[in-house]
Amino acid sequence: MSQNTLIAVAVIIFLLLVVSLATWLSKRKPSQLNKVYFTSRWQDLQKLCGREDTWPLAIINADKLVDEALKKSKYHGKTMGERLVAAQHDLQNNDDIWFAHKLRNKLVHEDLKKLKKTDVKDALVGFRDALRDLGALK
Numbered sequence: 655m656s657q658n659t660l661i662a663v664a665v666i667i668f669l670l671l672v673v674s675l676a677t678w679l680s681k682r683k684p685s686q687l688n689k690v691y692f693t694s695r696w697q698d699l700q701k702l703c704g705r706e707d708t709w710p711l712a713i714i715n716a717d718k719l720v721d722e723a724l725k726k727s728k729y730h731g732k733t734m735g736e737r738l739v740a741a742q743h744d745l746q747n748n749d750d751i752w753f754a755h756k757l758r759n760k761l762v763h764e765d766l767k768k769l770k771k772t773d774v775k776d777a778l779v780g781f782r783d784a785l786r787d788l789g790a791l792k
Contacts, residue, residue, distance in 0.1 A: 658715065662696045686789065687723055687726055687727065687788065687789050687790040689789070689790060689791065689792060692719065692723060692785060692790035692791055693791055693792070694737070695715075695719050696716075696719065696782070696785065696791060698715075699711075699712050699715040699716055699719065700712070700778075702772070706769075706771075709769050709774045710761045710766075710769065710778065711772065712774070712778065713754070713757055713758050713761055713769075713777055713778070714758055714761060714762065714779035715756070716758075716762070716777070716778060716782075717734070717754065717755060717758040717781065719781070719790075720734075720754075720755075720781050720785060720788075721734040721737065721782050721783065722752070722755075723784075723785055723788045724737040724738070724740075724788065724791040725737065726743055727739045727741070727788050727789070734755060735755065738751060738755065744787060744788070745783075745784055745787045745788075746783065746787055747780060747784070747787075750776070750779065750780030750783060751780045751783070751784040752780075753776060753777060753780055754776070754777035754778070754780035754781050754784075757769075757773060757777045758777075767792065
């Protein structure tokens, strides 16, 4: 092979590597979330906090909203729990979001009759902080 052919092959290989790396990085970078959409949804579910009988719905909807933000931010996992594990280094208050998610699980999978106001408040703060960390809320 001539020297020009070797240089051409090296340049082609280099360009393929650069394109592959750029593609990989673009897939890894979380997409920008629509803050208007998430803010609107967050405000809607906050209206459910006014009455004690709608607290469970507020917790469940907030959990769904965080899960939607995780999915749109391209965190992988079959369950929200797996996605939370994948996002744990990007969430400042990891314990708070886990408390909130576990409270949601108790509401859905167990027969939790009564919620404490402090638990509801703590859970919603955890959900809100996670949404802020993910860039879904200001």
